[in-house]
Amino acid sequence: MFETERLIIRRFMPSDAIDIYEACNDYEMVKTTLGLPWPYTKEMAEGWVGKVxxxxxxxxxxEYAICLKDNPDKIVGCIALMDFNNKARRAEMGYWVARKYWRNGIATEAAKAMLNFGFEKLNLHSIIARYFDINPASxxxxxxxxxxxxxxxxxxxxRFDKFFNVGYYEMLETDEREQ
Structure with missing residues (x-):
């Protein structure tokens, strides 16, 4: 699909289900996301990959796999554009990175690439992203x-039997961004 300095962002393959399961079967990672279910099973990963x-x-x-260039077969995360409003040319960006790879700038690098993809290839006007305020890193x-x-x-x-505050970010196609 596309590459950044350190990453390959590519389509998912059936063989990726095991990496997805291993990353998403980590409650500490899942609790930082707005949508991943818990517990997360191998069957859920296989079913999800089958529908991408x-x-x-x-x-x-x-929805794309985030891989490091030095190991393009290993999934370290996922980045997606979803919840499209075609009339408004708007979508939401979401992502997760396996906990083992946190604090390495992977999500930021992938997000910059996905924003460019959304504006340049999908002709979006705006992209939003949301996060739980208990996860300021996101x-x-x-x-x-x-x-x-x-x-x-x-x-x-x-989620998880309690309410969460949700922070919102946005970018418009006319905003300055890194290429």
Missing amino acids: AQREEEGSSY GRVMEKAGMRYVGTIRDHEF
Whole structure:
């Protein structure tokens, strides 16, 4: 699909299910995300990978594997554009990185590439991203990727038997961004 300085961002393959399972079967990682279920099984990973290509064909989401260039067969995370509003030319960006690879700038590097993909290849006008405010590192990823903070909605999501505040970032196609 596309490359950055350190990453290959590519389509998923059936063989990636085991890496996805291993990353998403980590509660400490999953609890930082807005949508990954817990517990996460091998069957869930296999089913999810099996539907990625169909969702891209339908234009409902673009979900890609994040891999390090020195090991392109090992999934270290996922980045996606989803929840499209075609009339408004808007989508939401989401991502996760396996905990073993946190604090290495991987999510930021992938987010910059995905923003460019969304604006240049998909002709989007705006891209939003959301994060739980208990995970400020994710908000910093959005900020470092060039997105603008627009606010936090209190008790906006209910997950793991409690409410969470959700921070919102956005970028418009006219905003300056790294190429």
